[in-house]
Amino acid sequence: MATRKKNMKFEEAIQRLEEIVNVIEDDSLSLEESIKIFQEGMELAAICNKKLDEAERRISVIMKGENNNLTEEDFIPEEE
Amino acid sequence: MIREPITVSELTSYIKSIIENDFELSGVLVRGEISNFKHHSSGHMYFTLKDENAKIKCVMFKGSNQFLKFTPEDGMNMIVSGYVSVYERDGQYQLYVLKMEPDGIGSLYLAFEQLKEKLQKEGLFDTERKKPIPLFPEKIGVATSPTGSVIRDIINVSTRRFKNVDILLYPVKVQGEGAAETIVEAIDYFNTRKDIEVIIIGRGGGSIEELWPFNEEIVARAIARSRIPIISAVGHETDFTISDFVADARASTPSHAAEMAVPSLADLTYKIESLKSALYMNLTSKFKNKRYSVNSMIRRLENNSPLSKIVQNIQYIDNLQNKIKFIMEKRLRESKNKYSILVNRLDDLGPGKILSRGFSLVEKDNKVVRSVKELREKDEIKLTMKDGSAYCKIEKIMEGSVWLLEKRI
Numbered sequence: 001m002a003t004r005k006k007n008m009k010f011e012e013a014i015q016r017l018e019e020i021v022n023v024i025e026d027d028s029l030s031l032e033e034s035i036k037i038f039q040e041g042m043e044l045a046a047i048c049n050k051k052l053d054e055a056e057r058r059i060s061v062i063m064k065g066e067n068n069n070l071t072e073e074d075f076i077p078e079e080e
Numbered sequence: 081m082i083r084e085p086i087t088v089s090e091l092t093s094y095i096k097s098i099i100e101n102d103f104e105l106s107g108v109l110v111r112g113e114i115s116n117f118k119h120h121s122s123g124h125m126y127f128t129l130k131d132e133n134a135k136i137k138c139v140m141f142k143g144s145n146q147f148l149k150f151t152p153e154d155g156m157n158m159i160v161s162g163y164v165s166v167y168e169r170d171g172q173y174q175l176y177v178l179k180m181e182p183d184g185i186g187s188l189y190l191a192f193e194q195l196k197e198k199l200q201k202e203g204l205f206d207t208e209r210k211k212p213i214p215l216f217p218e219k220i221g222v223a224t225s226p227t228g229s230v231i232r233d234i235i236n237v238s239t240r241r242f243k244n245v246d247i248l249l250y251p252v253k254v255q256g257e258g259a260a261e262t263i264v265e266a267i268d269y270f271n272t273r274k275d276i277e278v279i280i281i282g283r284g285g286g287s288i289e290e291l292w293p294f295n296e297e298i299v300a301r302a303i304a305r306s307r308i309p310i311i312s313a314v315g316h317e318t319d320f321t322i323s324d325f326v327a328d329a330r331a332s333t334p335s336h337a338a339e340m341a342v343p344s345l346a347d348l349t350y351k352i353e354s355l356k357s358a359l360y361m362n363l364t365s366k367f368k369n370k371r372y373s374v375n376s377m378i379r380r381l382e383n384n385s386p387l388s389k390i391v392q393n394i395q396y397i398d399n400l401q402n403k404i405k406f407i408m409e410k411r412l413r414e415s416k417n418k419y420s421i422l423v424n425r426l427d428d429l430g431p432g433k434i435l436s437r438g439f440s441l442v443e444k445d446n447k448v449v450r451s452v453k454e455l456r457e458k459d460e461i462k463l464t465m466k467d468g469s470a471y472c473k474i475e476k477i478m479e480g481s482v483w484l485l486e487k488r489i
Contacts, residue, residue: 009277010216017355024362027369034366041359048352052345055218055244059235061226062250062269070269075249077232 010051017044089168096166099173105164110175111183112136114156125152129160129175137174144178149191157183188288192295195322204304210328211309216343217277219246221308223266224282226251230334234280237338242345248276254283259293264302271306279306280337281323282313294321303327313337435466452477
């Protein structure tokens with residue numbers, strides 16, 4: 001479960017988080033279930049924040065080499 | 081002059097040579113309406129060009145018509161250029177069309193309208209087909225020219241919103257021959273990668289000819305088959321291309337595309353935090369509610385406990401107690417009275433009263449003597465009176481009734 005969550009995309013995580021907020025508003029949930037789902041929500045929020053923190057700036061460009069093989073190189077936009 | 085008959089072929093060939101050698105007919109520009117249009121499987125086009133009073137058969141060979149952007153249809157008014165010649169087998173003179181332009185509107189405009197209608201009918205513009213643009217794409221693929229302001233604008237806006245943005249540029253030709261093919265290549269390439277989560281295709285403003293690659297059917301098809309959502313940002317706000325219609329989102333400018341693809345970090349952080357606090361608030365209020373209901377249950381339980389019943393009935397119990405007490409006291413009082421009566425009666429029957437009247441109790445060897453027959457002379461006896469005892473010795477014994485004895489004495 002935990003690893004599955006870490007591999008989640010940001011969208012999935014935040015979507016699940018929104019779902020959880022909706023679900024926890026539902027009064028039919030037992031207290032145990034609420035606590036469980038609350039913990040899941042907090043974990044997801046942490047994952048979302050972590051994903052934002054971990055994102056790395058990278059601007060690269062696809063270069064076509066000989067034999068049409070493609071390579072990735074850093075891209076520096078030319079100044080005008 | 082002797083006339084020798086000639087063959088049909090010879091005649092036709094003669095007519096053909098006359099027509100073909102005519103300067104005017106070797107290069108004509110004709111305006112007319114298309115009818116009986118047929119695009120043969122060989123690739124050649126056959127149709128008739130007509131006006132109110134006349135018509136002429138036309139043919140446009142594959143070599144010429146392959147460059148047409150639009151598809152000719154019956155009823156369209158065209159201006160065609162070409163030459164007139166004879167198709168000998170049918171004895172038919174016809175117009176060999178080299179170029180064709182819609183009359184009144186540009187051919188690109190017509191082609192645009194035709195492709196738009198065709199793709200719309202296929203459902204390629206349907207909103208149900210549109211994929212959502214991810215909130216926070218881990219990597220953005222950009223297909224545009226590596227030079228110029230478009231890529232710079234995209235990078236600037238993206239990094240301003242989210243400093244750690246990850247962008248992969250696939251350089252493409254954005255106008256001219258082969259441009260559409262490179263755009264298709266870029267879209268297909270991005271779709272082979274797992275890390276690209278959104279694609280921006282675009283170019284700056286320009287004429288309809290310059291924007292044309294984004295109106296090509298192959299580009300439209302590449303966008304439609306892309307599994308990754310595509311934002312189309314072609315030209316200025318007022319320019320619309322087929323790409324814009326097929327794409328999952330249309331951006332008015334490249335900067336706008338960057339705004340759509342890249343979230344603002346501040347916005348995202350705010351969103352996460354507000355979800356977090358909503359979650360927390362909900363849980364605590366849930367706890368509060370549960371605690372409240374537990375407490376009210378406790379109160380109800382307490383209100384109905386056996387103890388409370390006792391407390392409620394304490395008055396009754398007090399009453400009972402009082403009653404019991406009263407009865408007991410009454411009984412006691414009655415018993416006491418009975419007792420004292422008995423004691424009095426006991427007193428009356430006991431020796432005290434008799435002794436005080438002057439009678440004495442006679443005992444011998446600690447046994448009460450009731451008859452003189454139990455006594456012998458010289459016996460020692462004890463006389464007990466009301467206020468003491470006297471030990472005596474028997475002197476003489478006389479039998480008979482006391483009362484008689486007394487008289488006798």
